[in-house]
Amino acid sequence: MKKIVVLMLMAAAVASACAQNISISGNVISIVDKSPIVGIIVRVKGTSMLVTTDSKGFFRFDNVSSRGTLLFSAPGFSTRIIPIKGRKSMTVMLTPESSPIMWDSEKLVICEDMSGGSMPASLMNKTESTDESYSKISENGFKRTTDSPLSTFSIDVDRASWANVRRFLNLGQRPPQDAVRIEEMVNYFDYNYPEPADKTPYRISTEVAACPWQEGNLIMRIGIQAKRVATDSLPSSNLVFLLDVSGSMSDANKLPLVQSAFKLLVNNLRAKDHVAIVVYAGAAGVVLPSTSGDKKTKILEAINNLSAGGSTAGGAGILMAYKIAQENYIKGGNNRIILATDGDFNVGASGDADMERLVEEKRKSGVFLTCLGFGMGNYKDSKIETLADKGNGNYAYIDNIQEANRMFGKEFGGTLFTVAKDVKLQVEFNPAVVEAYRLIGYENRMLNAQDFKDDAKDAGELGSGHTVTAIYEVIPKGVKSPFVKVVDSLKYQATKLTPEAKEGMEMATVKTRYKLPEGDASIPFEVAVPFRKGKINVASESLRFSSAVAMFGMLLRSSEFKGTLTKQQIVDQAKSARGTDGEGYRAEFIRLVEAYNDKITD
Template sequence: MKKLAGILICSLMLASVAMLNAQVRTITGKVTDASTGEELAGVNVLLKGTSIGVNTNLDGQYSININKADAILVFSFIGMEKQEIAVKNQSVIDVQMHSDVNQLSEVVVTSRGKSLKSMFTKKSYVVHEDAEMEVAFNHHYPQGTITNQNTEDYEGLPENAFMEATKNPLSTFSIDVDAASYANIRRFINYGQTPPPDAVRIEEMINYFNYEYNQPKGNDPFSINTEVSQAPWNDKHQLVHIGLQGKIIPTDKLPASNLVFLIDVSGSMSGQNKLPLLKSGLKLLVDQMRAEDKVSIVVYAGAAGCVLPATSGNEKDKIMGALQKLQAGGSTAGGAGINLAYQIAKDNFVKDGNNRIILSTDGDFNVGASSNEAMENLIEAKRKEGVFLTVLGFGMGNYKDSKMEILADKGNGNYAYIDNMQEAKKVLVNEFGGTLFTIAKDVKIQVEFNPANVTAYRLIGYENRKLQAEDFNNDKKDAGELGSGHSVTALYEIIPKGVDSYFKPIDDLKYQQEKPKSSEKQYGDELLTVKFRYKAPDGDTSKLIVKTVDNESVSIARTSDNFRWSAAVATYGMILKGSDYLEKGDYPMVLDLAKSARGKDENGYRIEFINMVESGRLMSKN
């Protein structure tokens, strides 16, 4: 009997220990980069053997509840070595993650249907899709093997050529405040790859950064800033810097928002840098919502559905709870999703407010009743009814850049690529007003060059934004939009009059009438005239602003940080594109210009660029 009682007591004690061990504990900690000490946001922290997991926040911190005595935490992040750590009796676990250098021997990317090999990697690896991590950092393949070949899609456009000022004095284009190309290029370089030349849109690289332009005065929503100096890559040529600054509207003065989150939850969105990152990014946006704002959520995969009806911005827990439940799976009926999102936006339309759909996707619309053309026509029609479209791109491997850029353009919205939580914060928090609130639409720029001082010119970038000269005064012609606080920067490379340049477009014509001498004398001190047209967000008639730029050039050393920084970024973009117009630009030139123009750099975007160029320089030597 005593023996039986002892066994019972032991059994109870063991059961108590088991129950104690099964009690929920909270583990916290911080995840940092072992090489730089910087906090890593968006790291996946998973309780091994379960579906319980969290992501680190913007400060690299996490908090996870566990109920297993033998719990093991798995830390994973794209480009970093995965770590597994036994919890044991610890309550705080800080982790330093190391870069994964176990990369294979060949990079395969796709541009216009053709494979392009990296020009600088000694080793090679294959870009493919994996259920947990989309770049194959942890698997070796035989030489030449391609698994799930990269199907990323970029529109190929030739660089703008020099135009003769006598025969073509007008340059007309739509503004572009998108910055997706820069973030996408950064993703390639961070993974040790050369970006496809077609992925490089220099104007988006330049406009990724903030510039110290004067705020507008008076009733106009713009200020215009210009500078002229030498082109750093060709000292015989001039570089003209044109900066347009939008008026900053305080958040509490912004109109009420009717936002519809249109989220791709198809199987192609299962990667850690797709739907999980998307949900974390949109939560940052929800944090900015006010009581007068409304948020709806529409998802699409094999079919489309509304998972959250219009909900006040002050019900943040409800909105975030709906986001957290989303899972990826199925095919991609993008057309059905867009139709439903527009219907919900219409049902909750806010007069004089910000009515906008935020499409978050990798762009892989492969199933649906709507053709691309029908989808674009729908977006254009809804734009005219006052519902705009912003596009947020995610992921890699099957990323459809060209399709998403077109949709955003048709929808009077921005297009951003989000590759990490820092970029999500930039787009959805730091630039909240500019991303979502339009202060001017159909903004066009037309520059007229004075043939007395300009032999030829070329616009750097904006290849897919060019307009016909007659489009400038046509108020029915769609153009770009400018958000609160946004700036737009454009650069022109000029061959001055009398300069013997290799790039002079054509010889002087034998039968062409010369410009009257009196006219040359009258305007001889002018280099060019800049004209802007824009409409109010709800307007149909454009307004005109005109600024004349004198033929006065200063040395690069005397230019502003704005000028030198934009010149550095443009030079780097030309290097990445393999530009035919790059006479002597190289990595040291880019770094010298950038370091001299870093300025305040409160958010660290410029030092990140400098570090990225340094990485590219080192890789180019291998």
């Protein structure tokens, strides 16, 4: 009997040891050329834990069962299901679904394949219907230059849309049309624009080429490059982390990812920086008063101790965060609230209009608001975007630790330090050479012509090192188009062209206005755009790649203006403009376009 008991205890001990939680990391590479694969979704089977591989194909999980199973999948690659079996590292080789290469489990992965065969990622990752919300987008149409020569809009450095669209594509799903904000897709990628040589906070560059999707038309690209400020030269920061810890944030890609992301930011803090942490669930509370950035252990401990539960009193949390930010305000410094949430507010001020009025009132304090979206299923993009737009801040979607590292590691200064605020653009087109034009994207950033010189009108902020790209499709004078509608001649006035217009040397003039971070009066700055008709294949790498991204946005939105656009055309143009691509973001874009199937349902 004693022997049986001893054996049972030994078996239990062995089982306990086998089931211990461990950390596991690894790399995913292609069987074709052994190159790292960016954006592979790695799941822990039977849990909500999920990460995606970074630019080096790297992934990592902490606190997973040693007897768990990992699933590797992405559109365009065969899915692999691999048991962990106590291993702490692994290298996994994947093959494109179209590749004729046959699998050999012993040679391709250090763990055997337990799936019993390959399964398309698009089937493996189908998810149930969701309760996500997006603001409706009505696509910009063409405007006749003689009727509307001015196009006025606010800049947008937000990048949330592409990260969110990427999430849908990686899951084998077509993103909702209103989730596709083309300007945010384009502005996700970096471009080699010239930097300002004087004290101006940014420099404008322009380029014109033949339109790839509509013969006879042109595309005009406007590029803005903000000056770069070295991290050690950035002013002192007064930061308030406003973290949603409600019950809806319990998933692995919500609060646990929030904690990992903010730890990256804490590592970049300096002694002259200060951080407070406010959380909200059923009520709002302070878990860390304003603390010096050199007390990293104390700040990290507060982050580690967070847990999710309760309803979502977002309005109360925002009020408390602004109160603390104002109490610790640093004149001439970077005063900013960083909100992390899935946007699912349901207690107190929760409607879009209520939250908008609240943040509009509080931005007068000089405190900026950065909004970070997390998670899926109940993600409220519409609410988070509203807060960022009205709070003098930026908006990003964090779908993995790689994206968090981009925000808080590589682009620390651009994320947190504003070099110019309320930046507006007004493009005046020359009616002598331009019949009509349309701005691609920026639908929710459009302004009235009179708003351009109105310093009370809010506009976008530009961070250190940020780039902004805007693309117009232009119908030259004399080109017939079904999108240019005939209107009757005016009875009481006529268009009179200036000598400059008649010379036809300029297509447009790009006018901008901006304020310094603590200024109230806007400063004008403008450049002229020469009239050219260069071929797209000889255009700059920046124009070719940015327009390829815009083309994919039009394809995802089923745009009525997409003309002869095809998926292969996007792939070919993007590949020709991939460039050095040190972080692999452009390669990831190309892979997702190649794997995209326009037959899949929303």
